[in-house]
Amino acid sequence: MYxxxxxxxxxxxxxxxxxxxxxxxxxxxxxxxxxxAKIDADRKIEPRDWMxxxxxxxxxxxxxxxxxxxxxxxxxxGNWISRAPSLKRKAILLAKVQxxxxxxxxxxxxxxxxxxxxxxxxxxxxxxxAKYSSIFNYPTLSWADVGVIGWLVDxxxxxxxxxxxxxxxxxxxxxxxxxxKEESFHQRQGFESLMTLMAGTTAQRDMVQESVNRWWWPVxxxxxxxxxxxxxxxxxxxxxIKRISNDDLRQKFIDATVPQAKVLGVTLxxxxxxxxxxxxxxxxxxxxxxxFWAVVNGNGPCNKERLATRVKAHEDGQWVRDxxxxxxxxxxxxxxxxxx
Amino acid sequence: MSDISNxxxxxxxxxxxxxxxxxxxxxxxxxxxxxxxxxMARDVYTRRMEGVSIWVVPSASITASEPAEKEEFFEPATxxxxxxxxxxxxxxEVGHM
Numbered sequence: 001m002y003x004x005x006x007x008x009x010x011x012x013x014x015x016x017x018x019x020x021x022x023x024x025x026x027x028x029x030x031x032x033x034x035x036x037a038k039i040d041a042d043r044k045i046e047p048r049d050w051m052x053x054x055x056x057x058x059x060x061x062x063x064x065x066x067x068x069x070x071x072x073x074x075x076x077x078g079n080w081i082s083r084a085p086s087l088k089r090k091a092i093l094l095a096k097v098q099x100x101x102x103x104x105x106x107x108x109x110x111x112x113x114x115x116x117x118x119x120x121x122x123x124x125x126x127x128x129x130a131k132y133s134s135i136f137n138y139p140t141l142s143w144a145d146v147g148v149i150g151w152l153v154d155x156x157x158x159x160x161x162x163x164x165x166x167x168x169x170x171x172x173x174x175x176x177x178x179x180x181k182e183e184s185f186h187q188r189q190g191f192e193s194l195m196t197l198m199a200g201t202t203a204q205r206d207m208v209q210e211s212v213n214r215w216w217w218p219v220x221x222x223x224x225x226x227x228x229x230x231x232x233x234x235x236x237x238x239x240x241i242k243r244i245s246n247d248d249l250r251q252k253f254i255d256a257t258v259p260q261a262k263v264l265g266v267t268l269x270x271x272x273x274x275x276x277x278x279x280x281x282x283x284x285x286x287x288x289x290x291x292f293w294a295v296v297n298g299n300g301p302c303n304k305e306r307l308a309t310r311v312k313a314h315e316d317g318q319w320v321r322d323x324x325x326x327x328x329x330x331x332x333x334x335x336x337x338x339x340x
Numbered sequence: 341m342s343d344i345s346n347x348x349x350x351x352x353x354x355x356x357x358x359x360x361x362x363x364x365x366x367x368x369x370x371x372x373x374x375x376x377x378x379x380m381a382r383d384v385y386t387r388r389m390e391g392v393s394i395w396v397v398p399s400a401s402i403t404a405s406e407p408a409e410k411e412e413f414f415e416p417a418t419x420x421x422x423x424x425x426x427x428x429x430x431x432x433e434v435g436h437m
Contacts, residue, residue, distance in 0.1 A: 046407065048404065048407045095387075098383075102383075109368045109369065112350070112368070118370060174367075178366075178367075182387075182388070321346075321348065324372035325348060328373035331373065
């Protein structure tokens with residue numbers, strides 16, 4: 001599961017963007033041109049290779065936002081584990097939520113190779129300084145939401161994540177390959193669960209439609225602001241971190257999803273959605289970016305609840321982490337004493 | 341910088357995907373001790389039967405070559421093309437050799 005949040009500007013850094021880089025030393029110019037040549041040749045950058053500070057910072061921000069999204073993404077679905085309609089669906093949902101936790105861990109590890117500690121990243125999340133995907137700030141009100149999250153949210157995530165498998169930073173690209181392999185299960189289980197509901201009663205079909213109506217627009221916003229308003233995009237493209245623009249990914253997702261909705265028998269809530277023969281794509285209506293920014297800036301329906309749940313889980317687990325460490329140190333001390 | 345002294349140490353994880361193949365690096369994780377690192381590696385990296393054996397190594401125990409010295413470090417091998425079989429021309433009639 002994942003995120004537009006990929007490249008959400010950090011408000012604290014906005015001011016810094018305008019400051020011109022300091023005059024580089026000769027040595028640095030040489031390293032920079034070596035780095036640029038590698039990027040141009042589509043070769044990977046590895047953890048201990050020289051890299052521009054701005055490249056490192058962008059990656060730390062992007063990978064940690066991505067990791068936070070995976071971890072916070074466990075919450076909306078976790079809400080339904082104890083209320084899944086059958087043992088089969090419960091086992092599937094547990095496996096999926098566990099995968100999201102795993103994805104978060106792969107990504108935190110990848111970010112740590114850039115010299116940022118796990119604690120620093122968690123602090124940034126818990127203090128509200130770091131962002132995560134705004135999609136997880138919407139509530140899961142019905143069981144159909146679990147299916148729709150799999151189908152649409154994970155579907156959008158896959159669209160977004162596949163190009164990152166070719167990211168210029170080795171550890172991020174490798175983590176993404178692993179994640180993408182697992183993500184397909186997430187989307188398919190969601191779609192299959194919705195097909196089951198659509199073959200059920202009128203009330204079940206209505207529940208699916210109501211859920212699709214709620215999720216469709218926030219899902220389209222997951223791809224991020226339109227290219228014209230996406231200040232980081234050009235630099236991300238230059239660095240081989242971003243491969244396909246927000247608008248192109250969004251279009252690709254819509255084109256892929258419309259036929260799926262037809263198979264499912266649901267209507268996508270957009271009266272402007274229609275095939276454009278000339279463009280060879282579906283046209284779609286205007287996205288409410290004010291709503292998107294309101295959610296990003298902390299005013300979505302669940303922002304406070306999600307963060308509070310995350311902080312509580314972290315604080316409640318503190319004694320376990322302390323005890324495990326104390327035990328390990330004690331064992332180590334005992335071994336040293338015996339050896340002496 | 342936050343205080344990292346109470347962070348669980350970092351471990352590198354190597355997984356043998358099947359009997360007969362080598363262990364391959366697949367990522368890292370934090371764990372309090374080696375036993376816990378193994379169990380966590382199992383949960384994080386082998387949820388879909390990706391492995392039959394796992395090694396965990398404290399990341400701090402790994403000594404790595406310097407990327408900046410890559411050219412000098414690997415230089416001894418760059419001018420010894422006679423170490424490759426393709427260096428030697430053998431008549432076609434000899435067949436596969």
